[in-house]
Amino acid sequence: MTGAASGIGAGIARRFAREGAWVVLADVNEESVREIERDIRRSGGECEAHKTDVGSEREIAELFRRVGERHGKLHILSTNAYWAAPKNAVDTSLEEWNRCMAVTLTAPFLCSKHAVQLMRVTGGGSIVHTSSVGGVVAFQNNASYMTAKAGVIQLCKSIAVDFAADGIRCNAICPGIIDTPSTRSDDTEELRRLRMSKTLAGRYGTPDDIASAALYLASDEAGFVTGTAMMVDSGWSII
Numbered sequence: 001m002t003g004a005a006s007g008i009g010a011g012i013a014r015r016f017a018r019e020g021a022w023v024v025l026a027d028v029n030e031e032s033v034r035e036i037e038r039d040i041r042r043s044g045g046e047c048e049a050h051k052t053d054v055g056s057e058r059e060i061a062e063l064f065r066r067v068g069e070r071h072g073k074l075h076i077l078s079t080n081a082y083w084a085a086p087k088n089a090v091d092t093s094l095e096e097w098n099r100c101m102a103v104t105l106t107a108p109f110l111c112s113k114h115a116v117q118l119m120r121v122t123g124g125g126s127i128v129h130t131s132s133v134g135g136v137v138a139f140q141n142n143a144s145y146m147t148a149k150a151g152v153i154q155l156c157k158s159i160a161v162d163f164a165a166d167g168i169r170c171n172a173i174c175p176g177i178i179d180t181p182s183t184r185s186d187d188t189e190e191l192r193r194l195r196m197s198k199t200l201a202g203r204y205g206t207p208d209d210i211a212s213a214a215l216y217l218a219s220d221e222a223g224f225v226t227g228t229a230m231m232v233d234s235g236w237s238i239i
């Protein structure tokens with residue numbers, strides 16, 4: 001589970017641990033990921049935390065090497081880490097573009113690559129990448145983010161068709177507005193009005209709303225679901 005130290009990733013990690021999964025928490029923020037680890041263990045869950053920068057191919061390979069060595073298998077992959085420069089295409093520097101692609105798109109690709117190999121050991125698994133409503137519809141001033149998130153959706157389809165015979169399903173979740181530290185960090189009154197106008201539930205979503213979708217997609221209940229982009233956006237994409 002990447003991006004496991006905060007917001008949606010932490011919500012999914014907590015939920016999966018409550019459901020009995022052994023959760024491998026990976027995040028670049030070591031202090032916070034250790035805190036989530038302690039929290040899950042205090043609640044009786046089983047997990048281990050790793051400081052991993054998913055912008056680094058080497059660190060991703062090391063994470064999966066350790067998982068392989070300790071557990072020898074993997075049933076579920078959930079990716080949540082992201083990096084974005086909230087800018088239009090003209091204002092986005094090549095460095096910002098490349099950083100966004102590395103963390104938001106290349107990391108899910110690399111994690112999938114390693115996960116597929118571990119999942120094959122036990123005859124299959126479920127990959128759930130957190131994309132975004134921004135991978136489907138347009139936001140202003142989010143050129144790199146929208147492009148990376150759209151790429152994640154196509155990545156899921158590619159893995160779904162290539163590894164179905166290995167018993168592997170791969171799906172994306174596209175959250176709308178979710179109450180997380182990253183949302184709170186830029187939630188001006190104007191933006192909040194815009195976000196609420198796109199959200200039929202009349203409230204922001206919670207990490208647990210996304211965890212419910214992730215749990216379903218990860219489970220055998222979703223055995224007939226692969227290559228999809230599940231909108232968990234309270235209508236944002238249809239308004």
Ligand SMILES: NC(=O)c1ccc[n+]([C@@H]2O[C@H](COP(=O)([O-])OP(=O)(O)OC[C@H]3O[C@@H](n4cnc5c(N)ncnc54)[C@H](O)[C@@H]3O)[C@@H](O)[C@H]2O)c1
Pocket residue numbers: 002003004005006007008009026027028029032052053054055079080081082083103130131132133134174175176177178179180181182183
């Ligand atoms: N919050 C929303 O409204 C919303 C909406 C749509 C999609 N999403 C997606 O959900 C996911 C989680 O978003 P969130 O709002 O919970 O964010 P968040 O900022 O609360 O959490 C993101 C986590 O990713 C970690 N991270 C960032 N860069 C990393 C790196 N290089 N290596 C490892 N970990 C790294 C951070 O340390 C943090 O713990 C993202 O993919 C985001 O695009 C969020």
